[in-house]
Amino acid sequence: MIVISGLTRTIPEGKVILNNIDARLEPGTLIAVVGSSGSGKSALLKALALRERWSDGEYRVDGKDLMKAGWFARLRFRSNVAYVEQRPILYENKTAFKNVLIGVAGQTPLWRRMIGSVRSDDHMGGMEMLESVGLLDKAKQKVDRMSGGERQRVAIARSLVHGARLVLADEPVSGLDPHTSEEMMQTLKHLCKDKGATIVVALHRLELAEKFADEIWGMQEGSIVINIRGRRLTVAERNRLS
Numbered sequence: 520m521i522v523i524s525g526l527t528r529t530i531p532e533g534k535v536i537l538n539n540i541d542a543r544l545e546p547g548t549l550i551a552v553v554g555s556s557g558s559g560k561s562a563l564l565k566a567l568a569l570r571e572r573w574s575d576g577e578y579r580v581d582g583k584d585l586m587k588a589g590w591f592a593r594l595r596f597r598s599n600v601a602y603v604e605q606r607p608i609l610y611e612n613k614t615a616f617k618n619v620l621i622g623v624a625g626q627t628p629l630w631r632r633m634i635g636s637v638r639s640d641d642h643m644g645g646m647e648m649l650e651s652v653g654l655l656d657k658a659k660q661k662v663d664r665m666s667g668g669e670r671q672r673v674a675i676a677r678s679l680v681h682g683a684r685l686v687l688a689d690e691p692v693s694g695l696d697p698h699t700s701e702e703m704m705q706t707l708k709h710l711c712k713d714k715g716a717t718i719v720v721a722l723h724r725l726e727l728a729e730k731f732a733d734e735i736w737g738m739q740e741g742s743i744v745i746n747i748r749g750r751r752l753t754v755a756e757r758n759r760l761s
């Protein structure tokens with residue numbers, strides 16, 4: 520269980536980017552963060568990934584506040600967090616399978632990486648994760664020949680292959696056609712339930728959030744102004760986010 524209390528981020532110019540955010544992130548939950556451009560969606564995901572400094576607030580993981588636990592505890596937590604950018608950086612001339620394995624380089628001895636040796640359990644884990652995201656048949660295909668949706672799936676498989684407990688995906692369906700967007704969201708939903716991961720996605724399409732998310736956070740001016748579970752947004756809530 521992850522509990523955020525009073526998350527605030529202020530940039531040097533004095534502008535408040537994130538304003539006193541409280542939230543709970545439960546295992547096996549798909550959370551959609553929605554809101555207009557500039558509402559703070561991407562900033563929130565980066566803060567949750569500890570990619571940007573907090574000005575104030577508590578970040579409790581299983582009861583321990585990471586903000587007071589020291590840099591080593593935060594570093595250890597980050598090893599269990601995956602941040603998937605809108606346009607993920609992949610090794611273009613390597614296969615989907617190789618990209619997934621490279622994603623766990625931090626847990627692979629340097630000598631093994633240098634000689635390209637792959638343990639059987641690494642191999643099985645990578646193939647199983649590609650199967651989970653529907654890309655088993657593309658395992659040997661180079662990513663420079665893949666579509667945008669397939670590249671996103673490779674990035675997600677890479678992030679989850681060694682059990683990331685928190686996945687933060689910034690606009691994972693941006694630029695995808697409606698059918699591929701729904702496939703991507705269905706994949707994320709499946710991974711939440713099958714792997715027990717908490718997945719937070721920033722979305723600009725409310726209909727996808729309503730159809731697939733277990734919980735919807737609506738943001739405005741750096742604050743979560745709507746937090747709902749198990750239902751669609753009302754007309755008033757939609758208007759508030761426009």
